[in-house]
Amino acid sequence: MNLIMISAMYENGGNTTHRMLDGHPELHVYPFESQVGTPLVNDYLTSYVPIRYRWPEFPMDGEPERDYELFWDEELKTYLRVRSRSKFKDCGLDMDERERRREFVAYLKDRPRTRRTIVEAYFHSTFAAWKNLRRTRSERAWVGYNPVQVLDVDKFFKDFPDGHMIHTVRHPFAGYADTKKRPFPLSLERYGWTWNLSQHTALVAEQRYAGRFHVLRFEDLVADPRGALGAVLELMGFEWDDACAAPTFNGQRLTDIQPWGTIRKASVEAHDATKRELSAKEQEQLAMLTRVMYDMMYEGRAERSVAADAVIA
Numbered sequence: 001m002n003l004i005m006i007s008a009m010y011e012n013g014g015n016t017t018h019r020m021l022d023g024h025p026e027l028h029v030y031p032f033e034s035q036v037g038t039p040l041v042n043d044y045l046t047s048y049v050p051i052r053y054r055w056p057e058f059p060m061d062g063e064p065e066r067d068y069e070l071f072w073d074e075e076l077k078t079y080l081r082v083r084s085r086s087k088f089k090d091c092g093l094d095m096d097e098r099e100r101r102r103e104f105v106a107y108l109k110d111r112p113r114t115r116r117t118i119v120e121a122y123f124h125s126t127f128a129a130w131k132n133l134r135r136t137r138s139e140r141a142w143v144g145y146n147p148v149q150v151l152d153v154d155k156f157f158k159d160f161p162d163g164h165m166i167h168t169v170r171h172p173f174a175g176y177a178d179t180k181k182r183p184f185p186l187s188l189e190r191y192g193w194t195w196n197l198s199q200h201t202a203l204v205a206e207q208r209y210a211g212r213f214h215v216l217r218f219e220d221l222v223a224d225p226r227g228a229l230g231a232v233l234e235l236m237g238f239e240w241d242d243a244c245a246a247p248t249f250n251g252q253r254l255t256d257i258q259p260w261g262t263i264r265k266a267s268v269e270a271h272d273a274t275k276r277e278l279s280a281k282e283q284e285q286l287a288m289l290t291r292v293m294y295d296m297m298y299e300g301r302a303e304r305s306v307a308a309d310a311v312i313a
Contacts, residue, residue, distance in 0.1 A: 001028070002141050003123065003163045004236065005156060007149035009198040010186070011178035012170035013218035015261030016247060018145040020221070020229060023243025023251055025136040027143050028127045031093055031249070032075035032260070034144035036119065039070065045151055049194070055152035055159075058118055064105040067118050068125075076126070087259040091249060093130065100129035116159040134251040141236075150198055153205045153213065163212065164236045167202040169297055170218035170271075172290045177277040178262040188282060192289030199293040211235065217298070222266045 004027070008014030015033075022029040037054035045054070052072035062070075079086040080097040103125035111117045123142040127133060149156065150167050157163065176191050186194070205213040214235055220228035230240040247254040247266055258264050263274075278286070287294075 001120075001124070001139070003119070003160050004141050004143045004166065005034075005149050005163070006143065006145040006166045006168065007153075007198075007202075008145075008147060008168040008170070009175060009195050010147055010191070011175040011262050012195075012198075013168040013221060013263060014145050014147055016218070016257060016263055016266050017166060017168045017216060017221065017229070018143070019247035019249065019254060019257060019260055020225060020244050020266070021143050023246075023248045024233070024238065024241050025243070026138050026140050026238055028123070028133075028139045028141070029143040030123070030126065030145065031091070031130075032079070032088060034146045035072040035074055036122065036144065036146055037072045048197075049148050049151060053147045053149065053151075055149070055155040056115065056119065058115060060113060062113075064108045064118075064121070065101070067108070067121070068101055068104045071122055073122075092132070093250070094132040095126075095129050096131070097129075100125045103128040114159075119159065132250070148194070148198055150201050150205060153201065153209070157209055157212065164214065165205070165209070165212065166214045166216055166232055167198075167205070168216045168218055168221070169199060169202065171275055172286055172294065173275040173278050173283060174218075174271055176282070176286055177274045181262050188285055189289065192286055195290055196293045199297045203296060215297070219268070219271065222271055223268050 006014050006017050008017070018029065021027055035052040036056050037050070037052045038056040038058065039051060040057040040059065041051050041054040052074060056071065058067055058070065075086070075088065077097075079088050079093065080095060083089050104121045107121040107124050108117060123144065127142070149165065153165060156165060172192065172195050175195065176188060179185050179191055202215055206215055214232045216228060216232055225245045226240055229244055233240055233244070243251070247257050249260075256264050257266065264270065
């Protein structure tokens, strides 16, 4: 089993990509956001993005039981420990955390203590303990999703040189409009600069890790899932499967992507409508902040939408 990580700036379609890969028969797809970050992460980005969205760090003299607790993993741990308070309380996932913890510790028993093996234990234990997981017995990769994971792309490929990372990018107007629906949204300026940093890092990674780092436009994903996502799957060594044409959870079709993300519908119409939710002043300010990276990320790729071009120009 190898690892594929999905990355995306907030409300840029990472959850949509995650849910659309869920149905692929050769992939074990993590149920919620993976949130692999640990409290030991401490660098220049610590005050910029939440620790839960970082690549983890561990004490090399630690114990597996403590390693398990170090993973932030708020969404799954909340579901397992206080289901009534989880936004996924009705999703139907059946898992015993005691069994998950036992699988985690057992995986590390006879393996070298490295960051890679600890991350492997995290994913292995999740699927080993998932009682009602839809299994095909053809799975050969794990898939995780951690927002802005791209900011730790070098650490990821140091640990998983044979892995892949998919970075989903969405028009900043739509992303910010959906972010504003959060209880504690980022300011327009903070959102714009974080969006810029994510896309700049992604473009560098696309060259540095050619063939293993893949940029996926959300607009292409919802307009032509087979063409956009199918192309990425092919680059990763997988064939297209029609189950990936729509979002699913554990193989069951989702009519509404919430609560997996603020994006509710994976459609061109919903995306375009979301872009138009911003005021003219917000559009002007965000266009000024993101113009350079927008042009670099979208120029030369699939045709940009007329509406987006008109505003950005």
